[in-house]
Amino acid sequence: xxxxxxxxxxxxxxxxxxxxxxxxxxxxxSIPAALLILEAASSMDxxxxxxxxxxxxxIAKLLAELPDGVEVVAAAxxxxxxxxxxxxxxxxKIIGENYVKEAKEVYGLVGKRAKWHFIGTFQKHNVRxxxxxxxxxxxxxxxxxxxxxxxxxxxxxxxxxxxxIEVNSGKEPQKSGVLPxxxxxxxxxxxxxxxxxVMGLMTMGPRFGNPEDSRPYFVATRRVxxxxxxxxxxxxxxxxxSMGMTNSYKVALEEGANIIRIGTKIFGERVGSS
Numbered sequence: 219x220x221x222x223x224x225x226x227x228x229x230x231x232x233x234x235x236x237x238x239x240x241x242x243x244x245x246x247x248s249i250p251a252a253l254l255i256l257e258a259a260s261s262m263d264x265x266x267x268x269x270x271x272x273x274x275x276x277i278a279k280l281l282a283e284l285p286d287g288v289e290v291v292a293a294a295x296x297x298x299x300x301x302x303x304x305x306x307x308x309x310x311k312i313i314g315e316n317y318v319k320e321a322k323e324v325y326g327l328v329g330k331r332a333k334w335h336f337i338g339t340f341q342k343h344n345v346r347x348x349x350x351x352x353x354x355x356x357x358x359x360x361x362x363x364x365x366x367x368x369x370x371x372x373x374x375x376x377x378x379x380x381x382x383i384e385v386n387s388g389k390e391p392q393k394s395g396v397l398p399x400x401x402x403x404x405x406x407x408x409x410x411x412x413x414x415x416v417m418g419l420m421t422m423g424p425r426f427g428n429p430e431d432s433r434p435y436f437v438a439t440r441r442v443x444x445x446x447x448x449x450x451x452x453x454x455x456x457x458x459x460s461m462g463m464t465n466s467y468k469v470a471l472e473e474g475a476n477i478i479r480i481g482t483k484i485f486g487e488r489v490g491s492s
Contacts, residue, residue, distance in 0.1 A: 270304050276484050277308040284478075288471065291335050291357075293463070293481035295320065296488050299327035305484055306332045314357070314479050318349050325352055337420075337479055339394045340364060345371050350379060357382040357420045357460055357477075360396050365408045372413035380417045381408075382460055385442060387435040388424035395421070401442050402449075409453045418458030419443045420477075429466040436461050436473035443474070 280290065291314035294302050302313060302324045313328065315321035316338030325334070333354040336344075340358045345367040359365050359381045372379045383405060386395030396404055405416050419442065423435035439461060447456035460477035462470025467478040482488070 273301070273304050273485060274308040276486075277305060277310060280480065280483060281309055285471065287476055289458075289477045291337065291460070291477060291479045292484050293337065293479045294324060294485075295338075295481065297324075297481075297485055299324045301485055303328050303331075310484070318344055321352060342367055347371060347375055350377065351375060353379075355380045355382070355417070358384040358394065359408075359414075360384045360386075360394050360404075362404060362407050365411060365414055369411040369413045377413065379414045381414050382418050382420040382458060383408075383416060385419050385421040385439050387421040387439045390424060393422065398438055398442050402446055405446055405454060406451060409451045411453075416454045416456075418456050418460065418477075419446075420458075420460035422463075423461070423466070426466075429469045432462075432466040433469050433473060436466075436470050436475070440474045 284290070289312060290310060291312045292302070292305050292310045293314045293316075294305075295316045306313070306328055310332060312333045312335055313321075313324065314335045314337040315324070316336075318336075321334065321336070334352055335355045335357050336353045337357045340356055340360075342364065345364070350368065350371055356368065356379060359368070360383065365381065368379055368381070383401055384395040385401055386393055386397055389397055401419065408414060408416055419439055421435065421439040423432050423439075426432055440459060443456060443459050446454070458477050459475050460479065461473065461475040462468075462478045464480050464483040467475070467480060467483075470478060
């Protein structure tokens with residue numbers, strides 16, 4: 219398609235720092251349409267830069283307010299690899315993934331710049347070599363069956379997998395996790411496995427609008443944590459208590475959490491979320 223000198227002079231002038239392919243796309247249209255494309259593309263770049271800067275500010279503020287010894291897991295569900303990489307570049311050291319497929323996509327860009335925790339429901343079909351090689355910790359083990367399968371697969375690759383036991387502190391039938399009264403027995407059974415190591419507990423707790431309503435469930439989980447820690451079981455190191463998310467992490471910290479899982483406070487609201 220030919221272009222008039224006027225069209226080319228407008229399209230070729232450096233009115234905005236766009237990628238070459240966007241200039242080429244704009245060239246195929248009339249002057250008004252081309253300018254609209256350039257304006258939209260420029261707006262997209264601007265919005266991305268604003269979002270990136272907000273992520274950096276959110277992370278800096280969050281890390282500055284945390285006590286020593288508290289680790290932040292960036293809950294990356296539905297976030298793009300580019301968003302996650304920006305968070306890592308801004309100081310995030312642990313990425314939390316709910317889904318293996320998403321984790322692999324993000325890992326392709328981020329790689330070993332961060333540690334990787336699985337924080338979703340861990341099912342038997344997830345227990346594959348390439349999955350276990352990717353993750354540095356599984357925070358959501360809730361059965362001896364899963365623990366045994368992880369142990370068997372990790373033995374094949376010469377790895378000891380740190381795990382947290384997921385506690386269903388609200389005793390919600392629709393949620394995964396071990397009931398508080400059953401945690402000790404499960405930990406005792408898992409302690410005999412050679413290629414997994416219990417490193418603590420994790421709980422989601424019921425979801426509330428008022429974070430203070432989460433406190434009783436964090437208290438209950440901490441009590442189980444302290445009880446098991448006092449037992450000094452072999453191959454069990456009760457180091458981590460993973461509790462609290464964007465809405466409730468401050469209460470969780472007051473109740474002893476030293477891992478918090480933060481999504482919205484880092485990345486902003488998910489697209490389509492209410």
